[in-house]
Amino acid sequence: MIPSPLLAIRNLTVEFATRRGTVTAVKAIDIDVGKGETVAIVGESGSGKSVTSYALMRILDRAGRIASGSMIFSGLELARMPELEMRNLRGRELSMIFQNPRAALNPIRKIGHQIEDVLRQHALVGATQAQQKAIEALANVRIARPEERYHAYPFELSGGMCQRVVIALALACRPQLLIADEPTTGLDVTTQKAVMDLVSELTRERAMSSILITHDLGLAAAYADRVVVMEKGDVVETADADTIFRTPYHAYTRKLMRATPRPGCQLRDLLPEETTSPAPSPVADQPSKQQHAPLLRVENLIKEYPKAKSAGSLLSLLGGKSEEPFRAVNAISFFVGRGESVGLVGESGCGKSTTSLMVARLIDATSGRIEFDGTDLTQIPARQFAASPFRARIQMVFQDPTDSLNPRFTAARAIADPLLRFPRLKHGESMRQRCEKLAGQVGLPLDLLDRFPHQLSGGQKARVGIARAIALEPDLIILDEPTAALDVSVQAVVLNLLQDLKQKLGMSYLFVSHDLHVVGLMCDRLIVMRGGEIVEQGNSADILANPRHEYTQALIAAIPAPPASR
Amino acid sequence: MSESSGVQPALKVRQQAPSSPGILTHAIHIIAENPVTGLAFGLFTLIVFAALFGPMIAPFDPLASNTTEALKGPTRVHWFGTDQLGRDIFSRVLVATRLDFTIAIASVALVFFLGGLAGVTAGYFGGWVDKLVGRVADTIMAFPLFVLAMGIVAALGNSVTNIIIATAIINFPLYARVARAEANVRREAGFVQAARLAGNSEWRLLLTQIVPNIMPIMAVQMSLTMGYAILNAAGLSFIGLGVRPPTPEWGIMVAEGASFIVSGEWWIAFFPGLALMIAVFCFNLLGDGVRDLIDPQRRT
Structure with missing residues (x-):
């Protein structure tokens, strides 16, 4: 040493x-x-x-x-x-980068001024060279056009850019030690790679620890x-x-x-050795039932949002032409077969969440068809969909298990919520018994049913969310990054649970995620989206092994090399 | 494990999980953590006690004049002294608590119901409801609020009911705006979406998902405006609108005593003023305590 x-x-x-x-x-x-x-x-x-x-x-x-x-x-x-x-030491000798770059920057101060603040705090520059130094600092973190960006506010920059500014702030006084606390957690994989490459390059250049x-x-x-x-x-x-x-x-x-999900492993491999269950269910083994009419068929689906109303809205009031609306989802078509898992992959802003919300009938599409079991669901407005019998057949598991549970409902009340609207009780079964049965199916200990969300761990909350989604025995579940907020070991258990439930209950999954490895484990087919359009779709094993579109290639390349492949 | 018999309304929404402490231990903890909250709760108990039992425990009849005892300072018999008609000020302050407290509670309850409902609806549904509620609130805010309250009471007539209505109206924008903002941020929350997936209608979502979750902040708001409502009622009485003499009421008593301060009889205005101050102070402090008490996140 x-x-x-x-x-x-x-x-x-x-x-x-x-x-x-x-x-x-x-x-x-x-x-x-x-x-x-x-x-x-x-x-x-x-x-x-x-x-x-x-x-x-x-x-x-x-x-x-x-x-x-x-x-x-x-x-x-x-x-x-x-x-x-x-x-005196903080910022000059020891620096720190935080998880959420947007929260770490003052939203109402120009980023250039924020860098100057740090430099002045430690009396490293006088007022005259401060601007020069700040621009230099921005250039050092590879921000294009630093003179221009000096005058930018944090909200004008993307997440990756903000993290670069935070790095510039942290490194402005040339500290000896940099602490990066989950520096890329909220960022897309390609951005993560860029940011991490930058950090390692800068620290090496300056011989920093x-x-x-x-x-x-x-x-x-x-x-x-x-x-x-x-x-x-x-x-x-x-x-x-x-x-x-x-x-x-x-x-x-x-x-x-x-x-940790990695290429070439199976879902069961993620679980600890001792608990591996004897029922391996590799995704590939499933007989393909896609020959029958698909459960869900989406055709030419479009979602447009009006452009942010600033000056535009005033102009349109005065009779001026309104601006071109923003197309979040641009004429996409895909299908989900019965009993099939389809992965929807892409980086933030690619339209995958908008698509999933439209399929879940929480928002209305601008145009296009969502055919579910032969019926075009776009004919029923989202506002009225709650009363439709189809409501019970399409359910969703949300990304953030904390946010998706009402803080004032117990776990039992949360699970029972759908059952109160669509009574599905078997003969002579009480609501409580039904909740307990559902809890058993998702592996939630029964004594936790009377707890409030804040008394449950992340994994337990995820189980409550899943129990709620399967309560109505739906045909299609939309999984919106169901494990993004969970630890890897919990993620492994939850993914396996989802896979088991799917086979037991014969459901189809539309699995929305940014993590290609996870999607590869869970899904039969993959849809890669970018900028509201589908760039590639096909068998997941094929796409992961040899991606055809360059964007898919970039996505796969950006995933940090998992330990096993070393 | 199946503890519920089949007939029983199967779903038990318990107020707290078995592992979490009861409301009493929770309250004790909150008070221990912040002694000021304890003080506020103590004062609140005192005010409620005086409002409930004031007329019974008052040593003298608050309306009985006794000219031989007029304008005496605080003594062992008349703790707060007597006024120009020889009425016992302590008894009058005590008895007045019920009236002032009732006005405050009634007006806050009224505005909580109307303003809260309007605000939640506006925040949740947006669109024309939002515009309508927003403009009504703006219009009310455009007036100097006390002058508006004076105008309302003058127009509707001098009565306790009209003071309550006037106080509720001038507080409407506060409630509507807080409720609107809180409902608006929760409109797209995950748990609301989840409940929507469960087939709940929009109105049901509003009442079962949104409203319970904004109760903590509304409770704080209620506590804060309680003090303001008392002050407002006393202010109206002070300038001669609202409650009429000889009814014991803090505002009137301060008004009556004000002219005697110059001649040295300070106690006539001082003690009702003190009662008013303590009440307002108490309600303002209570806000924080109430929030701590009913927020489920604090029950760890």
């Missing part, structure tokens, strides 16, 4: 005072970061990886405190440093020199990036690696 590391965390323990007594979030951990080294801290939610970085920056919230241990950063003890001195905090093993494998795996506040394994993925030593690391 390097003789004296830039940062040496020893025995660090962080505690939080809560209503139920003290909770130890980080338990006596040791982490070293050498000069010029990139260390990834990997773990699932609640593992204490973010708390560690907050402790390092000394920005824990009021309830949290560093109970013991030391953090030596180039000879300085950070754990007991007075706040005033700490303020960095700590990459992530839940994504693939990302850690691709960009870190060394990987620290954390579980429930403990460091369970520390090793070089190469060795840890080739020969993982700790059981938890192995479990994480198994649960």
Whole structure:
């Protein structure tokens, strides 16, 4: 090892005072970061990886405190440093990039001025060169036309651009250590690749050290020199990036690696070894039933939104011509067979969510046909669709399990909600019994049925959402990124659950996702969308193995190399 | 595990999960966390007590004049002193609580119902309902509110009912706007979409999904406007609109006592004014406490 590391965390323990007594979030951990080294801290939610970085920056919230241990950063003890001195170090020696770049920027200040603020704070520049330096900083993070962008406000920039600005802010004072806390979580894969490539290039160029905090093993494998795996506040394994993925030593690391979707694996492979059920159901084995009339046939579906009304609306009031509307979905056609899973893939803004909302009949299409079991559903307006008998046959599982549950309903009440409108009770069965049966089907412990959403974990909330969707025994379920908000190990379980339910209940899935690996595992066929249009569709194995359209190729290439393929 | 018998209304919407603390322990925790909330709840209890039992426990008849005892300062017998007609001010302040409290509660309940419903409907459905509610609120806001209240009472006539109506009308924009904003952000929330998929009609969505979730913020709003409503009622009485003397009412009492301050009899205006101040102070503080109490997120 390097003789004296830039940062040496020893025995660090962080505690939080809560209503139920003290909770130890980080338990006596040791982490070293050498000069010029990139260390990834990997773990699932609640593992204490973010708390560690907050402790390092000394920005824990009021309830949290560093109970013991030391953090030596180039000879300085950070754990007991007075706040005033700490303020001097932040931004100049230690910098941090946060998860949500939009939230990290002041929305009403020009980005150039925000960079100047940091430079002035640390008295690195005078007022005269500040603008010059800020433009330089923007140019350094590869922002095109930096002079122009200097005057831009955060809302005028895309998510990836905002993250670049945040990186520019973090690096403006040439710190020695950069902490990136889930820097690419909200970003598309291609943007993620661009941002991460930029970060690793800049840190290497400047011989900086960095700590990459992530839940994504693939990302850690691709960009870190060394990987620290954390579980429930403990460091369970520390090793070089190469060795840890080739020969993982700790059981938890192995479990994480198994649960990460990767090319060439089956859905059952994601589950931990000991729980693998004896009923393997590889997607490919299914007899293709596509010869029959498809369940859902979408033809020339178009959704237009009026352009943002600024000056336009006033002009149109005065009799001027209204602007061309924006086409979110541009004449797409596809079908979903009975018992089939079809994946709808694309990056944000490609129209996949709009499409799924139209198929779910939550919004009206501008034109086109949505034929479901032989009936054109676009004839029934979305507002009146609730009363239609078709409502019960098309259901949806939402992306964010927290947002999709009413905070004032118990789990049982949430599951029962569809049953109250469409009574599907078997003879002599009470609502409670039906809820319990559904909970059993999705593997939700029955004693959790009387809890409120905030008392449930993410995986449990996802199960409630799934139970609600299958309550009416629908023919088609639209899955809108059902696992995007979940940890990989939970994702593995939920994906398997969905697959089992599909076979048991004979449903069809329209699976909307940005994650090609997940879609590849779940779906028979794939539809790739970009800019409101379908660029490629076909058998999922074929598309993943040899994508024909260049956009699909770029998408596949941008996924960070998963550990197993190393 | 099946605990419900088949006949029973099968769905039990329990107020709290078995693992979460009861409402009482929750309240104790909230108060322990923020002693100011405890103070506000204490004052509130005191006000409710005075409103309920004031006339029974008042040591003197609030209307009985006794000219031999007129204009006496606070003594052991007359704790708050006596006024120009020799009436016991303590008794009058105590008895007045019920009237002022009733006006505040009734007007807030009225505006909560009307303003809240209008606002939620506007925020949820948008379109012409939204425009209509918005313009009505704007029109009301365009007047100096106290002058508007004066105008309404003057036009409708001097009565307690009309004070309640006037106070409700001038608070309408506050409720309508808060409710509109809250309903609007939740219109496209995941759980609303999910309920829509469950086949609920739009009105049912509004009442079962949206309204319960904006109750915390509306409760805070109610608590804050309670203080304002009391102040408004007292203000109207002070300038001679609304409740007529000799009815004991804080605003009238302050008005009657105001002319005696110059000659040194400060207590006539001071004690009803103090009661008014404490009531308003209490309701303003109560807002935060109420929010903490009924927000399910806080029950961890």
